[in-house]
Amino acid sequence: MHDMNEDVEKKLITEEELDRAVTDIAARIDADYDDSGRKLLLLGILKGSVVFMGDLMKKIRRPVEIDFMKVSSYTGTLTRGRVDILLDLRRGDLHNLDIIVVEDIVDSGNTLSYLVNYLKLKGANSVRCATMLDKPSRRKVPFTPDYVGIEIPDYFVVGYGLDYDEKYRTLPYVGVLKPEIYSTR
Ligand code: IMP
Numbered sequence: 001m002h003d004m005n006e007d008v009e010k011k012l013i014t015e016e017e018l019d020r021a022v023t024d025i026a027a028r029i030d031a032d033y034d035d036s037g038r039k040l041l042l043l044g045i046l047k048g049s050v051v052f053m054g055d056l057m058k059k060i061r062r063p064v065e066i067d068f069m070k071v072s073s074y075t076g077t078l079t080r081g082r083v084d085i086l087l088d089l090r091r092g093d094l095h096n097l098d099i100i101v102v103e104d105i106v107d108s109g110n111t112l113s114y115l116v117n118y119l120k121l122k123g124a125n126s127v128r129c130a131t132m133l134d135k136p137s138r139r140k141v142p143f144t145p146d147y148v149g150i151e152i153p154d155y156f157v158v159g160y161g162l163d164y165d166e167k168y169r170t171l172p173y174v175g176v177l178k179p180e181i182y183s184t185r
């Protein structure tokens, strides 16, 4: 059996650190959204957000609904400037909805600045963003997420939902791969 851990050069964030960061974000969300009468929707962006989404939803005490969208992003380690919606949010009651877009990582900022704008134009009452990881040094468009788990330097990371070439999403921690893994594909 191939052990994915052997492809990791260094662990950047441990499971315990991730867990603490999620607990913190959940508490902030509970404090920020009081009983407005509106629905709160956690909107996960497939596929990278699924691990964070699963952990986060269990720690939020107030009632929330969940949904998912899928957008195009990376091919390999190169970012593209445009955003395609591959799976849209199909519901009619957006004016009665406070949305928190749940992402794995904010990098260039392209995906989230586009999506937040898109959801506001569709009529959502409010749109915020929660991301597990943030790489602010990589921004190409101005974007500031409302809830950030952990800020990281400019590394290409995997694990906790994040992939390289669709692999390593299931690692329970966040790590950097050995250079030969990135270059031999
Ligand atoms: P952005 O639109 O450039 O902010 O890119 C966001 C998307 O790029 C994320 O949802 C990830 O899928 C992907 N991405 C950015 N940085 C990394 C990384 O270090 N590892 C894995 N995926 C990444």
Ligand code: MG
Pocket: 045, 046, 047, 048, 049, 073, 104
């Ligand atoms: Mg992604």
